[in-house]
Amino acid sequence: MISSNIRSDDPAAHPSPRLPQLPLLLPLLLLLTLVGVLAAQPLASNTELWRTFTTVFVSILLEAMPFLLLGIILSSLVHVFIAPDFFRNMAVKWPRPALVLFAALGGILLPICECGMIPVVRKFMQKGLPPSAAVTYMCAAPILNPIVYASTATAFPSAPWMAVGRMAVAFFVVLTIGWIVSIIVHRSHTFLLIHPESYRKTSTHPKNQTYLQLPNKLRHAADHMGKEWMETTVYLTFGACITALFQISFPRSLIVDASWMNPALEHAGLMTLAYLLSLCSTSDAFIAASFTSMLAPASLLSFLVFGPMMDLKTTLMMMTVFRKRFILLLACLLLLVVPLFATIFISIVL
Amino acid sequence: MNANSSSLSSERKMKLFCAFLLLGWSMMIVYITKQQLMPLYVAPRMEWLVKGTALVCYILGMFQVYMAVVPAKPNHSSACNCTTMETKHKRGFANSLSSCSAAITLLLPFILSYIWPPMPLSSQTAALKGVQYAPSASLKQWTSGQSSSPTDAGSSPKSDSTGPVYEPSNSSAQQEAEKESRSNKSGQPSQASSEQQFAANTRAPIFEADEFTQIYADLAKQLYNKEVIVVTEKQYMEIILTLDLYKEQFAGKRIRIPGFVYQDKEMEKGRFAIARFSMQCCTADASPFGILSVNQTKHNVKADEWVEGEGVLTIAKHENNQVMLLEVDTLRSIPAKEDPYVYPDLDFGS
Structure with missing residues (x-):
């Protein structure tokens, strides 16, 4: 009875006026993109174009799905098997800068790419990880890990400092972001999260004997996996759909041509491209390598660092956890901080 | 209840x-x-x-x-x-x-x-992504650790470059090759090419390399001794990159390459490209590249047709860049490949 009380009362106690907006915003975005595609493509009536579109769309989903499932399974296991106050206790014991630093390097311990990141980050915050450290980890883990280092080094065989630069720039960027977020959170917690109350209190799993049995725990975990899978897949599918529309209609040379002569434009253009293309952090270095003859290394670094931290696909998934204004703020911060550190790094190296 | x-x-x-x-x-x-x-x-x-x-x-x-x-x-x-x-x-x-x-x-x-x-990605998508004819650019630019702004022999509008990419001796070789290619176009192609091939065979080629391009130099030595250099499925990218890197030395050699036909407005009349998409993870990161060709056969090519072209390699100007140009004298239609994409050879260089 207690359980049913919680279920029926809770939503009434915290009405969420935000929810209806989301599904309306997303189709609108899709519609705008579609109009853009039709405007840009003279061959829009061509079935070949739309067959290419579904291929790219399903391809992105197939590629993201293993990592999303991995993230969800990890998050559900953390949910059930790790003590509710694990990170909260850690956050009390550790000084905040040390925690942010640890989160920045967390990708080495737990490399998760951006597709599987959101469920894990949300779970970590529910276990009491401070938002500053969580956001730091969210931005850091898709870049600061050995797999991405190796693939970047392979993509730029003649410029090994490119891979080093990607790591170094990402490291300083996430530290800056973590620091700024910790200031914001210090002022107001509600700025960041959609349901801040669900992170504040300690979650109380029933402590009785039946719950502690493994089958019940697994059932609980599977329950969570199903819910989180649905919730995240809706956003992932939307993101993949819009990304695929861009993939089939956006001439890459537009950005390269437009950004000649002006370094600031070049940075901005390449970061926009990284955002729209939503490439995997392990394969975007090869795309960047194909631009080397046309663009400056500093802006390529911006492309490589910005893309995994923020892209179309992940922005949509972030909306299940973070408020829109925070996502916007994060995007603006990254747009400023990433080119800054990339330029500093290049001027040191070359 | x-x-x-x-x-x-x-x-x-x-x-x-x-x-x-x-x-x-x-x-x-x-x-x-x-x-x-x-x-x-x-x-x-x-x-x-x-x-x-x-x-x-x-x-x-x-x-x-x-x-x-x-x-x-x-x-x-x-x-x-x-x-x-x-x-x-x-x-x-x-x-x-x-x-x-x-x-x-x-x-x-x-x-x-x-x-x-x-359906497989076609030349429609290739036009958006931009076919690469000179993939070795990513290797050449930064080998000598030279400055931030890469340009192709001063051809791009960027003005802040510090050093020319090509050595003077190389550029004279290019002019020679270009002259040869021009004479080929006007005169009897087969005779000129056989002479050229003879000259190429007697000249001892030197494949200059540094620590980063050594693997390509090794491949170049293997390829050079072949009667006809076949661009294989397994090392498609690697062979094209090698040919492009040492295009002065390879000018005059016979090359055979399968792929789909790509044409765009920027090309001179009679030119087309034989291209493939190379894929890292999924179609989102597939990027097209191939060899620019000039059709000297009676075969009328149309976009997206699968062909195998054979001919003599020369150097020509395309969109202000020096690129390889294959003077195709034998062209045959082939069935579309079961696997339309090529992949980086993971064993290459090890």
Whole structure:
């Protein structure tokens, strides 16, 4: 009875006026993109174009799905098997800068790419990880890990400092972001999260004997996996759909041509491209390598660092956890901080 | 009690829908594998991940069915306040508009794949992504650690370059080759090319290399001794890069290359490219590259046709860059490749 009380009362106690907006915003975005595609493509009536579109769309989903499932399974296991106050206790014991630093390097311990990141980050915050450290980890883990280092080094065989630069720039960027977020959170917690109350209190799993049995725990975990899978897949599918529309209609040379002569434009253009293309952090270095003859290394670094931290696909998934204004703020911060550190790094190296 | 049972049944419906989707994905992956469509979506090295996803989706889906059919006993239920967020989303889900759009989104990959079946990326997409004719640019630019702004022999509008990319001796070789190619076009191609080939064979080529390009120099030495250099499926990218890197030395050699025909407005009359898409992970990061060719046969090529061209390699100017130009004297149609994409050779250089 207690359980049913919680279920029926809770939503009434915290009405969420935000929810209806989301599904309306997303189709609108899709519609705008579609109009853009039709405007840009003279061959829009061509079935070949739309067959290419579904291929790219399903391809992105197939590629993201293993990592999303991995993230969800990890998050559900953390949910059930790790003590509710694990990170909260850690956050009390550790000084905040040390925690942010640890989160920045967390990708080495737990490399998760951006597709599987959101469920894990949300779970970590529910276990009491401070938002500053969580956001730091969210931005850091898709870049600061050995797999991405190796693939970047392979993509730029003649410029090994490119891979080093990607790591170094990402490291300083996430530290800056973590620091700024910790200031914001210090002022107001509600700025960041959609349901801040669900992170504040300690979650109380029933402590009785039946719950502690493994089958019940697994059932609980599977329950969570199903819910989180649905919730995240809706956003992932939307993101993949819009990304695929861009993939089939956006001439890459537009950005390269437009950004000649002006370094600031070049940075901005390449970061926009990284955002729209939503490439995997392990394969975007090869795309960047194909631009080397046309663009400056500093802006390529911006492309490589910005893309995994923020892209179309992940922005949509972030909306299940973070408020829109925070996502916007994060995007603006990254747009400023990433080119800054990339330029500093290049001027040191070359 | 009423509210309780209705919430329970809506939760059951959710679980069944979730199971339906998970099983749908697993069926779709099985179908893709059975129909051998997997190469259209992901690179072979990622295939096992996608197949694993099918398995995980299946298990998770069956679990959802089980949980929907056999409800948890009330006192054993997995009630904890950790689900508040999911409960709220479910409420939003129950809201007819938002749940409808979410459901359509989740079904979108299946519906669209049915309406527009998948197909390999074609020259339409290649035009958007930009075919690379000089992939070695990424190697050349930074080998000597020279400055930030890469340019191709001062051809791009960037003005802040510090050093020319090509050595003076090389550039004279280019002019020579270009002259030769021009004479080839006007005069008898076969005779000129055989002379050229003879000259090339007697001249001892030196493949200058540094630590980064050594592997390409080694491949160049192997390729150089061949009567006809065949661009193979396995090392498609590597061979083209090597030919491009040492195009002065390879000028005059006979090359055979299969691929699809690509044409655009920037090309001079009679020119086309024989190209392939190279894929890292999925179609989103597939990028096209190939060899610019000039058709000296009676065969009329049309876009997206699969051909195998053979001819003599020369150097020519294309969009202000010096690129390889294959003077195709033998051209035959070939059936479209089962696997339309090429992949980086992971054993290369080891």
